[in-house]
Amino acid sequence: MTSIKDVARAAGVSTATVSRVLANKPYVSPEVRQRVLEAVERLGYRPNLVARGLRAQQTNTIGLLVSDIRNPYFTDVSRAVEDLAYEHGFTLFLGNTDENPQKETLYLQSMRDHNVAGLIFSPTRQASEHFTALNLTLPTVVIDRAVREGDVDMVLIDNVEAAYRLTQHLLEQGYTRLAGLFGEMSVTGRERQRGFEKALREHGLAPLQMRFLPPYIQTGYEATRALLQSQPRPDAILATNSLLLAGALKAIREAGLPLPEAIGLAGFDETTWTPLVEPPLTVIAQPTYEIGRMAMRMLLERLENPALPYRQVILKGQLILRRSTLRRTEG
Amino acid sequence: MTSIKDVARAAGVSTATVSRVLANKPYVSPEVRQRVLEAVERLGYRPNLVARGLRAQQTNTIGLLVSDIRNPYFTDVSRAVEDLAYEHGFTLFLGNTDENPQKETLYLQSMRDHNVAGLIFSPTRQASEHFTALNLTLPTVVIDRAVREGDVDMVLIDNVEAAYRLTQHLLEQGYTRLAGLFGEMSVTGRERQRGFEKALREHGLAPLQMRFLPPYIQTGYEATRALLQSQPRPDAILATNSLLLAGALKAIREAGLPLPEAIGLAGFDETTWTPLVEPPLTVIAQPTYEIGRMAMRMLLERLENPALPYRQVILKGQLILRRSTLRRTEG
DNA sequence: GCAACTTCTGTAATCGTTTACAGACATTAT
DNA sequence: ATAATGTCTGTAAACGATTACAGAAGTTGC
Numbered sequence: 086m087t088s089i090k091d092v093a094r095a096a097g098v099s100t101a102t103v104s105r106v107l108a109n110k111p112y113v114s115p116e117v118r119q120r121v122l123e124a125v126e127r128l129g130y131r132p133n134l135v136a137r138g139l140r141a142q143q144t145n146t147i148g149l150l151v152s153d154i155r156n157p158y159f160t161d162v163s164r165a166v167e168d169l170a171y172e173h174g175f176t177l178f179l180g181n182t183d184e185n186p187q188k189e190t191l192y193l194q195s196m197r198d199h200n201v202a203g204l205i206f207s208p209t210r211q212a213s214e215h216f217t218a219l220n221l222t223l224p225t226v227v228i229d230r231a232v233r234e235g236d237v238d239m240v241l242i243d244n245v246e247a248a249y250r251l252t253q254h255l256l257e258q259g260y261t262r263l264a265g266l267f268g269e270m271s272v273t274g275r276e277r278q279r280g281f282e283k284a285l286r287e288h289g290l291a292p293l294q295m296r297f298l299p300p301y302i303q304t305g306y307e308a309t310r311a312l313l314q315s316q317p318r319p320d321a322i323l324a325t326n327s328l329l330l331a332g333a334l335k336a337i338r339e340a341g342l343p344l345p346e347a348i349g350l351a352g353f354d355e356t357t358w359t360p361l362v363e364p365p366l367t368v369i370a371q372p373t374y375e376i377g378r379m380a381m382r383m384l385l386e387r388l389e390n391p392a393l394p395y396r397q398v399i400l401k402g403q404l405i406l407r408r409s410t411l412r413r414t415e416g
Numbered sequence: 417m418t419s420i421k422d423v424a425r426a427a428g429v430s431t432a433t434v435s436r437v438l439a440n441k442p443y444v445s446p447e448v449r450q451r452v453l454e455a456v457e458r459l460g461y462r463p464n465l466v467a468r469g470l471r472a473q474q475t476n477t478i479g480l481l482v483s484d485i486r487n488p489y490f491t492d493v494s495r496a497v498e499d500l501a502y503e504h505g506f507t508l509f510l511g512n513t514d515e516n517p518q519k520e521t522l523y524l525q526s527m528r529d530h531n532v533a534g535l536i537f538s539p540t541r542q543a544s545e546h547f548t549a550l551n552l553t554l555p556t557v558v559i560d561r562a563v564r565e566g567d568v569d570m571v572l573i574d575n576v577e578a579a580y581r582l583t584q585h586l587l588e589q590g591y592t593r594l595a596g597l598f599g600e601m602s603v604t605g606r607e608r609q610r611g612f613e614k615a616l617r618e619h620g621l622a623p624l625q626m627r628f629l630p631p632y633i634q635t636g637y638e639a640t641r642a643l644l645q646s647q648p649r650p651d652a653i654l655a656t657n658s659l660l661l662a663g664a665l666k667a668i669r670e671a672g673l674p675l676p677e678a679i680g681l682a683g684f685d686e687t688t689w690t691p692l693v694e695p696p697l698t699v700i701a702q703p704t705y706e707i708g709r710m711a712m713r714m715l716l717e718r719l720e721n722p723a724l725p726y727r728q729v730i731l732k733g734q735l736i737l738r739r740s741t742l743r744r745t746e747g
Numbered sequence: 748g749c750a751a752c753t754t755c756t757g758t759a760a761t762c763g764t765t766t767a768c769a770g771a772c773a774t775t776a777t
Numbered sequence: 778a779t780a781a782t783g784t785c786t787g788t789a790a791a792c793g794a795t796t797a798c799a800g801a802a803g804t805t806g807c
Contacts (some may be wrong), residue, residue: 100763112784363693430756
């Protein structure tokens with residue numbers, strides 16, 4: 086590979102001058118600048134970012150750490166993050182934690198070891214409850230899950246409120262025996278549980294069943310199968326992420342129960358398929374792309390200005406009513 | 417941050433010795449090794465990977481360059497790649513090209529500038545047709561799209577054959593006025609078109625319509641709407657990726673045409689929703705996770721042994737028959 | 748007792764950049 | 778004429794690791 090030394094030699098100047106030209110620093114004569122640029126062009130020189138990162142003590146990379154990129158929520162968020170990173174000349178390191186605190190720790194270390202400029206991070210429940218213990222010195226924006234302690238920027242939706250609204254809607258439709266499927270290892274699951282219970286309590290009801298599950302279609306499927314066989318059978322199911330929701334739908338279909346008459350189904354996250362299945366599904370749509378962009382924007386701002394006060398941005402989920410829960414009034 | 421110098425000082429040895437201990441090199445006395453490890457522990461020392469990367473002239477990172485991570489095909493592939501990378505201590509750089517050759521070029525440069533150890537790469541049509549012009553010196557595994565020229569490892573499915581089988585199936589079901597929706601900017605689209613035409617030709621038929629589209633739901637939707645209004649109207653549609661397929665389904669639903677009687681619909685890529693929509697969709701399922709793992713495995717092998725002969729692995733897609741095309745015999 | 752070898756450790760160069768510092772020269776102010 | 782200032786460029790020291798080389802000390806063989 087050609088290095089800055091080769092360019093310097095070819096242009097008959099020192100490496101310092103080459104560096105100055107490339108960084109667009111002042112105090113370089115037009116003729117020399119011209120000579121250097123020509124040499125760069127001729128040799129096809131490209132600066133080594135590893136060397137630059139070492140000397141400058143900071144890189145143009147940022148880390149994105151999510152639980153599973155296959156969860157449509159994180160797929161969309163990561164795409165938004167990547168877009169903005171690209172626009173600003175940053176490259177993205179990607180890691181999946183699988184809600185596994187140990188894997189999470191390893192990744193956090195790895196990101197630090199690579200000296201990433203900043204981090205966008207969706208912590209496991211354990212990490213979000215003991216956030217300061219992580220000892221993150223990196224500029225970090227937390228997404229999807231609130232952390233209690235610790236100064237850190239966050240982009241979230243109000244999960245309690247969103248789950249409350251969704252549950253409220255089910256109750257208004259006349260469903261009374263509600264079961265909830267929640268993410269097992271994230272605080273998000275807990276918060277949605279709180280909203281669920283709150284709405285029920287206000288109607289003088291209690292949850293019929295609540296299950297805390299790892300976020301896979303299969304687990305949602307199995308849990309729902311079990312629910313449908315239990316007595317008394319729930320007449321509505323709330324699934325708090327798109328994977329559990331898909332599994333629940335599959336189980337209900339297999340059981341041959343007519344939606345929304347015999348059973349109602351509602352969940353979190355708008356995906357390609359929620360409007361296309363039969364019946365279309367009522368969901369809380371999170372503004373995923375907005376969340377990703379906002380997180381990245383906040384990170385960029387903090388990199389610019391580390392003294393900024395910490396900010397917590399709460400975006401609003403949108404309730405999309407569809408046939409899977411509409412047994413009363415509208416078509 | 418604490419550096420190797422701090423550790424050396426704390427342990428009363430030279431940096432060379434610390435390095436030797438950490439690299440598990442021979443010729444270090446047990447007592448010294450012990451002292452060093454204690455100092456490492458006590459100071460919480462972690463080697464700086466940027467510095468190591470510079471000195472060693474190679475990093476433990478690999479680049480993954482796909483057209484759009486939101487395409488479920490690439491989501492799954494990337495997850496598989498990441499899993500294996502993680503197991504082997506590699507970190508992943510992620511980039512989306514959006515089938516844009518210019519963005520692609522920038523990313524390829526960026527990956528090289530970061531001195532990634534290797535690359536897993538899904539080239540645009542332009543790039544796959546002039547692969548040698550990219551001048552890739554990195555160990556590279558190409559996925560999803562065959563490249564003609566150039567020595568490079570590849571992991572693919574036989575697209576011509578897969579599209580042929582799918583088309584064949586439609587014809588056997590008695591559909592005769594077939595329209596095809598193909599990806600516009602990838603060779604994959606072209607290959608699937610060839611399989612489509614071949615099957616039709618063998619039945620003495622010609623394609624009714626063929627459209628080449630960017631891979632978005634919206635474009636699939638709009639194209640299908642147009643198709644449904646054209647005369648003569650197609651009686652079956654083949655959509656060669658999951659995004660176009662989703663758009664097509666949406667348009668057919670809106671038009672109120674009964675599937676599979678009035679119109680048949682088949683496509684590529686098994687996703688969460690293809691079995692859940694009404695009616696469930698006939699598709700060619702690509703072994704996405706296998707593709708990702710295989711690609712990463714081949715890359716790791718090449719890193720181990722650069723002299724390996726170049727290999728082209730062709731995996732087989734699986735035809736999954738579902739109601740969206742079954743109007744003849746089965747339920 | 749001396750050569751030859753093995754074991755252990757440190758010195759210093761190196762990877763490819765950036766940048767503090769200093770020096771050369773030109774211009775302007777006094 | 779001298780000082781002060783501004784412009785341009787090069788020398789060399791970093792950044793934090795790895796590693797070639799050399800040298801010290803200990804062991805073995807004759």
